[in-house]
Amino acid sequence: MPGEIITLQAGQCGNQVGIQYWNQLANEHEILSDGTPLSYSNEDLQFETRENQSQKSNIRSDRPDLFFTLSDDNKYTPRLIMIDLEPSVITKATSALPMLNPRNIHLSENGGGAANNWQHGYLYGLNHQEDLTNLIDRELDKCENLSTFQLFHSVAGGTGSGVGSLLLELLNDRYGSKKIINTFLIFPSNEKTSDVVVQPYNTMLTLKRLIDFSDCTFVFENDSLNSIENSIFGSSNKLSRNSAFEGTNKLISHIATSISNPFRFPSYMYSSNESIISTLVPTPELKFLSTSVAPITNILQKQNTSFTSGIGNANLNEYDIILELLNDKCKMNRVNDPVSYISMMNYLIGNNLNQSEIRKGLIRASSRVNFVPWTSASIHLVNGRPPHISTTNNKKNLHGIQISNNTSIVHVFSKIVKQYDLLAKRAAYINYYTESNDHEERLRVMEMFNECRESVVNVIEEYKSCTSLNYLEDGLLEDEDEDIV
Numbered sequence: 001m002p003g004e005i006i007t008l009q010a011g012q013c014g015n016q017v018g019i020q021y022w023n024q025l026a027n028e029h030e031i032l033s034d035g036t037p038l039s040y041s042n043e044d045l046q047f048e049t050r051e052n053q054s055q056k057s058n059i060r061s062d063r064p065d066l067f068f069t070l071s072d073d074n075k076y077t078p079r080l081i082m083i084d085l086e087p088s089v090i091t092k093a094t095s096a097l098p099m100l101n102p103r104n105i106h107l108s109e110n111g112g113g114a115a116n117n118w119q120h121g122y123l124y125g126l127n128h129q130e131d132l133t134n135l136i137d138r139e140l141d142k143c144e145n146l147s148t149f150q151l152f153h154s155v156a157g158g159t160g161s162g163v164g165s166l167l168l169e170l171l172n173d174r175y176g177s178k179k180i181i182n183t184f185l186i187f188p189s190n191e192k193t194s195d196v197v198v199q200p201y202n203t204m205l206t207l208k209r210l211i212d213f214s215d216c217t218f219v220f221e222n223d224s225l226n227s228i229e230n231s232i233f234g235s236s237n238k239l240s241r242n243s244a245f246e247g248t249n250k251l252i253s254h255i256a257t258s259i260s261n262p263f264r265f266p267s268y269m270y271s272s273n274e275s276i277i278s279t280l281v282p283t284p285e286l287k288f289l290s291t292s293v294a295p296i297t298n299i300l301q302k303q304n305t306s307f308t309s310g311i312g313n314a315n316l317n318e319y320d321i322i323l324e325l326l327n328d329k330c331k332m333n334r335v336n337d338p339v340s341y342i343s344m345m346n347y348l349i350g351n352n353l354n355q356s357e358i359r360k361g362l363i364r365a366s367s368r369v370n371f372v373p374w375t376s377a378s379i380h381l382v383n384g385r386p387p388h389i390s391t392t393n394n395k396k397n398l399h400g401i402q403i404s405n406n407t408s409i410v411h412v413f414s415k416i417v418k419q420y421d422l423l424a425k426r427a428a429y430i431n432y433y434t435e436s437n438d439h440e441e442r443l444r445v446m447e448m449f450n451e452c453r454e455s456v457v458n459v460i461e462e463y464k465s466c467t468s469l470n471y472l473e474d475g476l477l478e479d480e481d482e483d484i485v
């Protein structure tokens, strides 16, 4: 049985992406912005069980309950905790989505933000641990069978990275062994790092917590997202859109929502987050996942999601979409070098899927994908059921996403290490992170930073070595050596 998912959002980026995510989840389950379900009265709200299968017509077959609680007065509320150190984004979110629970918001009393400093965010979280724990516990009490905590945040600022890191420690400490912790992680644009010079420090400190405490992390790079958006609208037109991040956040939230399609609209496979993650993450070291989406034009041009319009492109069929998902221009972390794949899962979501086109597409795609030599070299497939917004008309409403575990992570992380080294070799701006200017304190902080760097370099090495035929055996030998020592 799939279990509930509790979402945490930290900082501007985490909360802005989150607003779009909840908008889309609500749309897909026909829930209005104030939480009212559009098509179901309270009596209908039984969920499908073996006993009531024969009276299907009145029963909800989708599972909004995994992401929302339902109140006695028939209103859905997201299982969501929002955290920020300055109020503007959360204020915007609560007015756009009155369904959000105001009791699940944690805002700093002084409202000043964490000034792009991981340390500020982390210490703030540490000092407010009790309040954060209470919020999480209260949400946990509303679950029957919690499956996953998921966190939306950016690695680069102060709140998403610092409070996010503290949250990862907290979750792991209190609930980690039994629950999945997965994160949606947004990397800053490389071209725009100059305005926040310490971003590589913040990133390194956050990556260390993700390496130690998350079970799986979906990686998004703002540069890749921006160039996707520019390729559709042109860089000048983008400025006329509602916000600088409107398109990028639409792509992230579209993917994040689609990932849970098979358990929100249950079919016979991948009926839980656990089953998806265990298919994609073979070892605890290889857990940084990449994604792509198609057809991009339709997703970005869908200005206002309405209940009658679906995401689809009549011109692309199942075969085309499977191949399009391999196209560099559809990838959320695009790299120039060829990549090797450890695992790959393609979702095709639409009405009346043509299985023969899918088979053809998978065969063609398999011949183009370079799998590491020790995996089964097969592309896993999710036949996704379209949400209600798509079933209200007869169109196919076909779209696809791909989740993969691949070596592009080597490039993403190496870039960060390079930027970090430039700062660290001169201990530049280290005083932002020290408690005093003493030589010992500076050394202590540099040492702590370098430990984080070492963890990130280990992940890079792991992703590099996994392309070897003997990768699994080498791991076994290392374990034996450790036993002997």
Ligand SMILES: Nc1nc2c(ncn2[C@@H]2O[C@H](COP(=O)(O)OP(=O)(O)OP(=O)(O)O)[C@@H](O)[C@H]2O)c(=O)[nH]1
Pocket: 010, 011, 012, 013, 014, 016, 017, 085, 113, 114, 115, 116, 117, 154, 156, 157, 158, 159, 160, 161, 186, 187, 188, 189, 222, 245, 248, 249
């Ligand atoms: N894709 C995307 N990136 C964003 C968004 N908002 C901010 N960013 C990026 O995230 C990084 C900064 O993180 P923020 O989320 O603004 O920072 P924060 O977590 O609020 O931390 P402080 O403001 O320092 O307290 C920068 O690289 C921004 O370009 C967003 O809505 N979408």
Ligand SMILES: [Mg+2]
Pocket: 011, 012, 086, 113, 114, 157, 159
């Ligand atoms: Mg902020």
